[in-house]
Amino acid sequence: MLTERQLLILKVTVDDYIQSAQPVGSNQLSKKAGISFSPATIRNEMADLESMGFLEKTHTSSGRIPSEKGYRYYVDHLLTPRPLPQQDIVQLRSVFEEKLTETEQVIKRSAMILSELTNYTSILLGPDVRRHIVKKLSIVPLTQDTAVAIIVTDSGHVENRIFSIPPGLNPSDIEKMANILNERLVGVSLNNLHLRLEQETLTILKQHVERYGELFHTFRKAVLLPHDDENIYYGGKLNILKQPDFHDLQKIRDLMDVMEEAKHIPMILPVGSQGLHIRIGSENALSAMEDCSVITVSYNIGEEQTGSIAIIGPKRMDYKRIVSILDLLSGDLSKELTRMFKGT
Amino acid sequence: MLTERQLLILKVTVDDYIQSAQPVGSNQLSKKAGISFSPATIRNEMADLESMGFLEKTHTSSGRIPSEKGYRYYVDHLLTPRPLPQQDIVQLRSVFEEKLTETEQVIKRSAMILSELTNYTSILLGPDVRRHIVKKLSIVPLTQDTAVAIIVTDSGHVENRIFSIPPGLNPSDIEKMANILNERLVGVSLNNLHLRLEQETLTILKQHVERYGELFHTFRKAVLLPHDDENIYYGGKLNILKQPDFHDLQKIRDLMDVMEEAKHIPMILPVGSQGLHIRIGSENALSAMEDCSVITVSYNIGEEQTGSIAIIGPKRMDYKRIVSILDLLSGDLSKELTRMFKGT
DNA sequence: ATTAGCACTCGGGTACGTAGAGTGCTAACA
DNA sequence: TGTTAGCACTCTACGTACCCGAGTGCTAAT
Numbered sequence: 001m002l003t004e005r006q007l008l009i010l011k012v013t014v015d016d017y018i019q020s021a022q023p024v025g026s027n028q029l030s031k032k033a034g035i036s037f038s039p040a041t042i043r044n045e046m047a048d049l050e051s052m053g054f055l056e057k058t059h060t061s062s063g064r065i066p067s068e069k070g071y072r073y074y075v076d077h078l079l080t081p082r083p084l085p086q087q088d089i090v091q092l093r094s095v096f097e098e099k100l101t102e103t104e105q106v107i108k109r110s111a112m113i114l115s116e117l118t119n120y121t122s123i124l125l126g127p128d129v130r131r132h133i134v135k136k137l138s139i140v141p142l143t144q145d146t147a148v149a150i151i152v153t154d155s156g157h158v159e160n161r162i163f164s165i166p167p168g169l170n171p172s173d174i175e176k177m178a179n180i181l182n183e184r185l186v187g188v189s190l191n192n193l194h195l196r197l198e199q200e201t202l203t204i205l206k207q208h209v210e211r212y213g214e215l216f217h218t219f220r221k222a223v224l225l226p227h228d229d230e231n232i233y234y235g236g237k238l239n240i241l242k243q244p245d246f247h248d249l250q251k252i253r254d255l256m257d258v259m260e261e262a263k264h265i266p267m268i269l270p271v272g273s274q275g276l277h278i279r280i281g282s283e284n285a286l287s288a289m290e291d292c293s294v295i296t297v298s299y300n301i302g303e304e305q306t307g308s309i310a311i312i313g314p315k316r317m318d319y320k321r322i323v324s325i326l327d328l329l330s331g332d333l334s335k336e337l338t339r340m341f342k343g344t
Numbered sequence: 345m346l347t348e349r350q351l352l353i354l355k356v357t358v359d360d361y362i363q364s365a366q367p368v369g370s371n372q373l374s375k376k377a378g379i380s381f382s383p384a385t386i387r388n389e390m391a392d393l394e395s396m397g398f399l400e401k402t403h404t405s406s407g408r409i410p411s412e413k414g415y416r417y418y419v420d421h422l423l424t425p426r427p428l429p430q431q432d433i434v435q436l437r438s439v440f441e442e443k444l445t446e447t448e449q450v451i452k453r454s455a456m457i458l459s460e461l462t463n464y465t466s467i468l469l470g471p472d473v474r475r476h477i478v479k480k481l482s483i484v485p486l487t488q489d490t491a492v493a494i495i496v497t498d499s500g501h502v503e504n505r506i507f508s509i510p511p512g513l514n515p516s517d518i519e520k521m522a523n524i525l526n527e528r529l530v531g532v533s534l535n536n537l538h539l540r541l542e543q544e545t546l547t548i549l550k551q552h553v554e555r556y557g558e559l560f561h562t563f564r565k566a567v568l569l570p571h572d573d574e575n576i577y578y579g580g581k582l583n584i585l586k587q588p589d590f591h592d593l594q595k596i597r598d599l600m601d602v603m604e605e606a607k608h609i610p611m612i613l614p615v616g617s618q619g620l621h622i623r624i625g626s627e628n629a630l631s632a633m634e635d636c637s638v639i640t641v642s643y644n645i646g647e648e649q650t651g652s653i654a655i656i657g658p659k660r661m662d663y664k665r666i667v668s669i670l671d672l673l674s675g676d677l678s679k680e681l682t683r684m685f686k687g688t
Numbered sequence: 689a690t691t692a693g694c695a696c697t698c699g700g701g702t703a704c705g706t707a708g709a710g711t712g713c714t715a716a717c718a
Numbered sequence: 719t720g721t722t723a724g725c726a727c728t729c730t731a732c733g734t735a736c737c738c739g740a741g742t743g744c745t746a747a748t
Contacts, residue, residue, distance in 0.1 A: 026741075027740075028740090038691050039741095058699095060696095061697040062742085146500065148502060238601060238604070253585045256582050381721075387711065403728085406729075691748075694745090709728105712725105718720090718721080
């Protein structure tokens with residue numbers, strides 16, 4: 001439905017606007033490499049592209065900028081991924097040179113490097129902790145009436161919570177409880193912890209531990225409390241301020257507000273979906289992000305557990321480059337993290 | 345050296361400017377309550393105050409705004425702390441109603457509430473982890489060649505690090521090592537951990553554990569790696585964007601940049617100093633903060649360990665209110681955290 | 689089908705005039 | 719002598735007018 005020439009003009013227009021952030025006019029365009037027709041012709045084609053909804057004007061006599069539909073068509077049909085410059089690859093892979101031993105560290109560093117490389121904001125979601133398997137559970141008494149419960153998972157993640165001990169309880173009972181819990185809960189995923197706690201351990205505790213009720217209750221409450229916002233990692237939150245597209249302070253505030261709020265994260269990056277996704281402007285669920293584009297990609301550790309990577313930038317984002325970068329990183333990250341925990 | 349009337353005019357000028365963010369003129373001032381002299385008189389006095397350096401003009405025929413010297417005099421001599429409204433007290437104390445069990449949680453919540461209450465940015469520094477005393481040390485094997493070391497301190501803080509195990513090492517040796525380390529290191533502060541590690545445990549390890557060298561080396565490296573930026577808590581980082589005083593995007597960027605960078609923190613809030621401090625504009629060490637005022641106060645747990653609270657706002661900050669709020673919070677926080685760990 | 693030519697539009701910059709708030713100074717006043 | 723009314727002056731903010739340049743749409747010629 002679009003002619004070759006229209007496709008060319010659309011592509012060059014989007015490319016130019018992405019690069020310059022200025023509306024592009026027919027004269028300007030005619031001077032570009034690969035364009036062999038006059039400004040007048042370009043004007044006609046651009047008028048057509050506008051009536052079809054791919055381009056827009058900022059005012060009556062301005063040059064054209066891509067509409068959301070224009071960007072959408074561009075990313076769907078006109079994106080010709082170019083191999084990344086060697087330098088970028090080196091920088092991106094430098095994360096893995098650091099010999100980090102912890103998932104958390106690797107992801108945190110990745111977020112930083114990603115934002116440095118792109119000049120946009122990055123959000124990385126760690127693998128879902130709740131699928132991890134309990135490897136060991138300890139209880140360490142702190143004071144007369146408190147103790148800390150420590151759960152180590154197969155991925156090396158350590159969760160710890162303080163809970164209170166009913167006054168006057170026999171210390172040996174706590175030890176007993178720790179032993180029983182260890183015996184019964186190792187091998188269970190954090191997800192299923194609460195089920196197992198109530199189904200299996202409760203009856204056994206009853207038999208061995210005095211006043212198990214209070215102790216169990218406070219322990220259970222501590223262990224189940226979700227610390228869900230702790231595996232979100234940001235890079236370059238302030239890069240938004242670098243973009244010429246954002247000058248309205250109120251909008252910047254709204255946008256940053258939304259990003260910081262952990263509860264909005266599922267709306268920003270579709271957790272659980274595989275592969276690469278691009279959301280342009282109002283395709284985003286949140287109205288504060290209607291001037292942004294978000295590119296997300298998933299990665300995985302082993303086969304099952306997946307995390308997500310998101311890049312948030314203006315609609316006028318360098319899609320070509322970001323797609324290449326995310327492709328590379330998600331692959332590398334999957335490989336590296338899988339390698340780190342292949343032995344589990 | 346300043347007459348009563350000059351003091352009054354200075355005070356009212358600063359108060360008014362803090363409240364309105366607009367230069368204040370003689371006519372405007374003459375209508376205020378407590379002012380019983382004419383605009384002309386005020387003009388004379390203001391001219392004097394300006395020549396003495398307490399006030400400034402933004403341009404030849406504008407009203408006056410306080411100079412840094414003016415603010416300084418105001419906070420040193422004219423600050424009449426007023427009791428906080430009951431509602432603020434309630435909101436501030438709501439942190440302690442939540443029955444949080446972990447220091448970290450309490451401090452995190454305090455930072456949030458503080459920023460909500462003040463509309464400025466807050467930074468809270470947790471107590472120095474390095475002074476905490478080791479209560480228990482465990483080593484949990486993860487894979488063939490990795491294990492996680494877990495250190496629980498008397499405050500309930502849990503540090504964990506993954507380290508690698510030299511291939512082919514006897515698993516029972518790791519257990520032996522854990523036992524030895526536990527025996528020797530419980531009761532030592534994290535600060536002194538590295539000393540003790542090398543002085544005492546090394547010789548004993550030599551006697552009991554095969555190939556202690558490699559194992560010890562990798563363990564030592566893991567334990568000593570400082571995670572120092574993890575007890576800084578922010579509240580309302582975006583509140584800067586709310587202040588009418590900040591409109592220059594570049595300055596906002598610089599300011600936020602500086603605040604996020606953990607290494608700048610010691611320059612922002614003077615770690616270790618007791619009591620309440622106010623730094624106005626260029627009194628701050630960092631040039632990015634020359635348009636800000638910072639109010640800091642320390643709090644303590646028990647007798648020794650201290651953390652800090654800082655509020656960062658424009659020079660035109662509501663000093664009276666912030667001082668009252670910080671006074672209250674630092675007291676409450678000290679009491680509450682001391683109570684939480686009085687049993688240690 | 690393409691393009692040169694032309695009238696038209698709009699944003700941005702500059703110049704100018706005015707209203708309003710504020711100042712400094714002088715002279716009158718208590 | 720300290721205070722105040724009066725007045726000329728200054729500067730900002732705002733609105734209007736104007737022009738320049740880049741760009742468009744349309745028409746007519748190629």
